[in-house]
Amino acid sequence: MTKITLYNTANRQKEPFQPIDPDNVRMYVCGPTVYDRAHLGNARPVVVFDMLFRLLRHVYGADHVTYVRNFTDVDDKINARAAESGRSIRQITDETSQWYLDDMAALGTLEPTHMPRATEWIAQMVAMIEGLIARGHAYETEGHVLFRVRSYKNYGALSGRSVDDMIAGARVEVAPYKEDPMDFVLWKPSNAETPGWDSPWGRGRPGWHIECSAMSYELLGETFDIHGGGNDLQFPHHENEIAQSRCMGHGFARVWLHNEMLQVEGKKMSKSLGNFFTVRDLLDRGVPGEVIRFVFLSTHYRKPMDWTEKKREEGEATLRKWYRMVKDGGTVSEDIISALGDDLNTHGALAVLHRAASDEDGAGLKSGLQFLGLMGDTVPAWAIEGHDDLADLARLLENTRTAAMKTKDFSEVDRLKAALAAAGVEVRMSKSGVDLLPAEGFDPTKLEALK
Numbered sequence: 001m002t003k004i005t006l007y008n009t010a011n012r013q014k015e016p017f018q019p020i021d022p023d024n025v026r027m028y029v030c031g032p033t034v035y036d037r038a039h040l041g042n043a044r045p046v047v048v049f050d051m052l053f054r055l056l057r058h059v060y061g062a063d064h065v066t067y068v069r070n071f072t073d074v075d076d077k078i079n080a081r082a083a084e085s086g087r088s089i090r091q092i093t094d095e096t097s098q099w100y101l102d103d104m105a106a107l108g109t110l111e112p113t114h115m116p117r118a119t120e121w122i123a124q125m126v127a128m129i130e131g132l133i134a135r136g137h138a139y140e141t142e143g144h145v146l147f148r149v150r151s152y153k154n155y156g157a158l159s160g161r162s163v164d165d166m167i168a169g170a171r172v173e174v175a176p177y178k179e180d181p182m183d184f185v186l187w188k189p190s191n192a193e194t195p196g197w198d199s200p201w202g203r204g205r206p207g208w209h210i211e212c213s214a215m216s217y218e219l220l221g222e223t224f225d226i227h228g229g230g231n232d233l234q235f236p237h238h239e240n241e242i243a244q245s246r247c248m249g250h251g252f253a254r255v256w257l258h259n260e261m262l263q264v265e266g267k268k269m270s271k272s273l274g275n276f277f278t279v280r281d282l283l284d285r286g287v288p289g290e291v292i293r294f295v296f297l298s299t300h301y302r303k304p305m306d307w308t309e310k311k312r313e314e315g316e317a318t319l320r321k322w323y324r325m326v327k328d329g330g331t332v333s334e335d336i337i338s339a340l341g342d343d344l345n346t347h348g349a350l351a352v353l354h355r356a357a358s359d360e361d362g363a364g365l366k367s368g369l370q371f372l373g374l375m376g377d378t379v380p381a382w383a384i385e386g387h388d389d390l391a392d393l394a395r396l397l398e399n400t401r402t403a404a405m406k407t408k409d410f411s412e413v414d415r416l417k418a419a420l421a422a423a424g425v426e427v428r429m430s431k432s433g434v435d436l437l438p439a440e441g442f443d444p445t446k447l448e449a450l451k
């Protein structure tokens with residue numbers, strides 16, 4: 001069986017991956033808060049963990065991997081968006097959840113096994129909060145229920161910080177009803193205008209962190225294999241998830257994977273810098289989803305990903321070239337699997353495809369592209385648009401060559417090749433066929449005379 005090693009944030013080591021139950025490998029990844037289009041940075045973990053999902057399915061079998069990614073559909077940002085637009089929270093979250101699924105599908109990502117919506121699991125969250133109160137890890141105060149951070153001695157272990165350092169970081173909200181400034185909200189009261197559910201503490205709504213602990217427990221059990229997310233979630237979100245679940249006596253996740261952040265042209269993406277864009281903005285500008293995915297895969301997930309115009313151009317040119325070479329009948333190379341098994345070395349997997357392309361191994365190229373989620377059964381339409389002429393001419397050249405093999409008169413073949421070269425077309429002829437690639441100085445108008 002393929003060996004998989006993963007870098008576990010929890011102990012800062014690359015270690016062999018051993019599933020708890022190889023018949024049911026379980027992974028949880030924190031999903032989006034649905035109130036707007038996903039920006040490009042939001043898409044990075046989706047592609048990273050999709051690649052891991054594909055690898056696990058390959059190694060353990062498609063029916064033996066359970067992947068859960070939640071939708072946070074109760075949140076103050078959603079409430080604000082609903083209030084300003086005069087629409088209901090459900091309308092906002094239904095619409096943006098679908099946008100999310102459409103945009104992520106355009107990036108070639110598979111849907112997770114389960115995509116629970118937080119609002120459909122409120123009763124399970126209430127039950128967990130009651131359990132935490134009963135165990136002395138949480139307390140009710142002024143309609144809120146708060147988690148007592150100092151009651152969990154390993155708090156901060158994932159991100160390697162002490163509670164006192166975190167307080168000094170001042171990322172905590174001080175409120176008079178808190179026993180300690182570090183304590184975080186499990187439940188908060190709702191007024192008449194905000195969505196709320198009945199609970200033992202009055203009408204209210206859950207805090208963000210409890211949903212992942214409750215839904216992962218319900219769908220994956222007390223202990224599961226992998227928990228993933230962006231490294232911006234390590235603290236406080238993942239620390240809080242761990243504290244909640246461990247204080248319920250659950251083992252929770254064994255391996256923690258965190259991807260690094262995305263930048264644009266070397267700068268942090270931000271609205272104020274004017275370099276903020278969504279996945280949909282790029283797709284609408286004509287950047288194919290395959291190109292976005294290719295650029296993402298070219299950087300290891302634990303390194304910052306720099307999205308640049310140059311990478312987009314190079315990615316598109318490479319994919320166009322590869323798509324023109326693909327052939328059926330290959331199987332995915334073990335070199336690709338072992339690169340991915342080495343802590344998801346996606347760059348290494350792409351290097352295998354570059355080798356297949358230079359070896360003119362069209363079948364290996366296709367199966368590799370498919371494994372990496374870069375193509376389906378057929379070449380995407382954007383990659384063949386505008387080059388129908390070339391496809392026709394490739395067939396013409398191939399037929400002419402076949403005829404010339406019999407007559408031993410290659411003059412017509414030579415004439416076609418010379419004319420194609422003059423039009424800026426690279427001609428590749430091999431036993432298995434003819435490929436025509438637009439090269440430097442490609443001039444489609446010069447092809448007219450050839451037809």
Ligand SMILES: [Zn+2]
Nearest residue numbers: 030212237241
């Ligand atoms: Zn989460």
